Amino acid sequence: MKFALSATLLSLASLALSASVPPSQQCSQATRFGVASVSPNGTTLNADLFIQKISINVNFSCGIQQFNIVPKYLDYYLEVQEGNNGHQPPILLARREFKTGATSDSFTVKIPHGYFFPNAKNVVAIWNTYTTKGTDGSNVFVKGGVFVPININATV
Numbered sequence: 001m002k003f004a005l006s007a008t009l010l011s012l013a014s015l016a017l018s019a020s021v022p023p024s025q026q027c028s029q030a031t032r033f034g035v036a037s038v039s040p041n042g043t044t045l046n047a048d049l050f051i052q053k054i055s056i057n058v059n060f061s062c063g064i065q066q067f068n069i070v071p072k073y074l075d076y077y078l079e080v081q082e083g084n085n086g087h088q089p090p091i092l093l094a095r096r097e098f099k100t101g102a103t104s105d106s107f108t109v110k111i112p113h114g115y116f117f118p119n120a121k122n123v124v125a126i127w128n129t130y131t132t133k134g135t136d137g138s139n140v141f142v143k144g145g146v147f148v149p150i151n152i153n154a155t156v
Contacts, residue, residue: 034059078114090125
């Protein structure tokens with residue numbers, strides 16, 4: 001009887017403790033630098049037109065709440081991830097300072113006039129620069145990235 005009562009109380013205490021874990025604890029390691037989306041997504045943008053805009057949205061809630069990664073600066077690039085051979089350098093889409101108290105960043109940008117090569121695997125790269133504590137307690141700037149695939153028709 002004593003064992004059953006102890007086991008029941010222990011189970012209830014464990015249940016109460018697990019229920020009090022904040023939702024941020026459900027974040028995966030992959031979300032620490034942000035969860036990004038680009039639209040239109042799944043369509044091919046025509047580099048010849050250069051009138052097409054993309055909307056970028058990045059949610060930093062998990063990184064801020066669980067990993068204490070609070071962005072300071074955000075750099076958005078159009079990059080070729082694989083098989084580039086140095087032909088297409090990264091193209092800066094935007095450089096933004098993260099607003100104090102914010103948990104996301106959203107904006108629309110026009111695809112710039114650049115050279116895009118056939119079969120290149122383009123991504124929108126979001127580089128999150130944030131501070132961490134150095135060995136003496138001072139702030140050290142480090143960065144991490146998130147990549148979202150995007151299709152762009154070739155211009156060369």
